[in-house]
Amino acid sequence: MKKSLVLAMAMALGVTASAYAANPFSDVPAGHWAYDSISKLAAAGIIEGYGDDTFRGDRLMTRYEMAQIVAKALAKGANVDKLAAEFADELDALGVRVAALEKKSDNVKVTGQFRYHYAHNKINRNNGESTSNHSNALRSRIWFTGKVNDNWNYVGMLQNQQDLTDNTGNETTNFQRAYVEGRLGGVRVVAGRHDFQLGDANLYDNRMDGIKVEYGNKVKVGAYYGKPTDHELSNGDLGDDITVKYDRFFGANVGAEIGKFSLNVAYDKFKDAYKYDKDAKATDYSNDLDDNGVFSVQAKYNFGKAALDAIFLKSNVDTDKGYINNGASTKGLVVTASYGGAEAAKVGSWGLVGKYYNQGVGTFVAHTMNGNAQDFIKEGFKGYSLAGYVTVAKNMVAGLEWYDLKGKESKDKEKTLWSQLVVSF
Template sequence: MKKTLVSALTTALVVGAASTTFAAANPFSDVPADHWAYDAVSQLAADGVIEGYGDTTFRGNQNITRYEMAQMIAKAMAKSDVSAADKALIDKLAAEFSDELNNLGVRVSNLERNADMVKWNGQARYRYWSQRYENEKGSKDKKNKDQLTFRFEPTAEVNNHWSVKSRIDASTDPSEDGSADLSVKRVWAQGDYNNFQVKLGKLPLASTETAGMLFDDQFSGAQVTFGNKLKATVEAGRWDLKNSNAQSALNAAAKATDDTSNYQGIMLNGTAGKLYGGAAYRHFSSEAFKAINNSSSDKAKMWSVGAGYKFDRNWNLSGAYAKNTEADTDATAHNIQLNYKGAQKVNKGTWGAYAAYRYMGQNVAFAPLYELFLTDSGMNNVKGWEAGVEYTPFTNVMSSFKYFNGKKLDTDRDAEGLFGQVNFYF
């Protein structure tokens, strides 16, 4: 970096002295009065920010070292009458030259190295569902829905181990042309250590052992995960039952009785070469569960297992099974899926396809990840075949299309669904 550039930077950082006072007498023999930087150099020298060399020269066209730059920043940091904007710029430079400043004995640990401590990710997406259910007369009832969602996912670094994460959604129905419903879906503190992680707050409720067949939601509470290739997760808190599938008996019961449930769960997930898998046990208790249990039980006791095998870079086969031992009907769910390749949001032109068989009992698959079975508008209590494709037409733009054809579990009547989605990531 040239010293002339450094002078300009420092002039912008320090008090703005050159613009508020008359320039002092110039102490440098190689900066003539008609030089463009004369006023700034003179004032900065008077303020003690720059000193030049012992032979009365400034040497403005000569390269300087990082150590010399750090000396200037340290002197700028010592000034107290700086604006908020100048302070922010000083802090950014101090973060860049922190090692040199530390060698000078200048403390920078509390500076806005913090300027980059909050990272924002998000997406804007459009989704469309179309469902067909056979009625008693043999014809099909149609249900269509679309949705626009704007999502923020900020992460704020607290220190070397702890961070705060959140998910903020604003969703609206384009056909109604109304305002979006803005809500903080998740917010939690997360501590990451060697082979150990803890989360506290409103955090993800995810059935990772079944690849999302049972849950992709959130709960309020705590979670602890430890291990390396074999990870154990223990979590406990409360789950909002209104987030269960909108068409399920549990959702209706939650609105009529108790809308939250106490929850405890334990999961094991691990990998061994190309093989991966997991198992879990989850326990829920709420008055609402009496509506889906033919007994007087107010509980859901759910066992689940899942496994997969990666044949190579392109092919992956996975499956899962789950059962709610307290429910007498629609108490099991299972899935088998074959994936080929996969779209990657950062790689234009990538694509993927899959085929799957799903059996989605409503009293165990409460809030699944699968888009055709999403809680707010998805299909419920069905079995059948599903296929889908995904494609990245542009960098950070992904599209997908999915189709399901099967039967309702309670009536054995036809059920059919279509789903389309476009995501813009940022």
């Protein structure tokens, strides 16, 4: 079902939101023919769009998605009896949720994710020694999204992690996200402890405590300031017990979309690094990593279901000092080729991703991969990864990933086979 049909129903739904309600979707400019209808429906809480602030009006809707819109309209008291009859089966399947939760849908929305993974790692050192290990864990996440007003939401996330590797019952539960998101005029704002990525997640992919702002649609300008989450940048598996952490970071970027082509240029600064000796439990100032500035340029082209992406990175870490290998490369290149994608709501959908890595020191701080790039923080690494994902049942996606990495100077190798099942609800 086309979303344009939903917009045509705006009058029938009896929406009474202000004609001056702000439109929350970046891909619906003020001059769009459906701007007023979309603004009213969004302000009334009947449509929500997607997590990236888009409406995607050219996307086909499922009957289930339409039933959710009808359910929200019913909760608003709209006269949509014909629609309710058409989607009776889907509304019945939603029965408990509609009856018990939709009355509060304007206030709090609860979603979740469960992930099980098993991974096997093998380390082959250049001197002929080899070791192996494995990881085996369950991770559960519950998200709470509360509506503050028409333009702002509060988001929180509770996470439980159970490490099954050694059967000792290792378990942690913590409140990992707490932030507000919304708009100040035409500026999109996220502030608090939230997800954060830099360098297409090859430079940094973790949480941050701080603020991020972005402005624009086809041409976007963004900036941020905050503290990166403490993240181990150690060579523990390769014989080094040092961990490096940063106290603050900031940066800016500008990006543009021209048809199927997109380009992004960024500069990111990591400041005040410290080295932690886990044996002595002491800290000392890490001058060689203290002032890491990273310049990056990323280009991407979409070929329908396929896409090709490349990013170049250059750091300015000082390789003449103690922790970093003397004379190590500070340049990085990551090339990504992808096809399709596993959509959680579409059983049988699948996708493939291949990556080539050649990253010098300072071009990766908290890498997004499930391989062990962090073990090469002192020298940089080369390698590749292959991954495949398939939706085996509705909201259940299985994945298999292979990583083959090598130290740029030591030539030590790390290979990882990662498998996972992700269930969302």
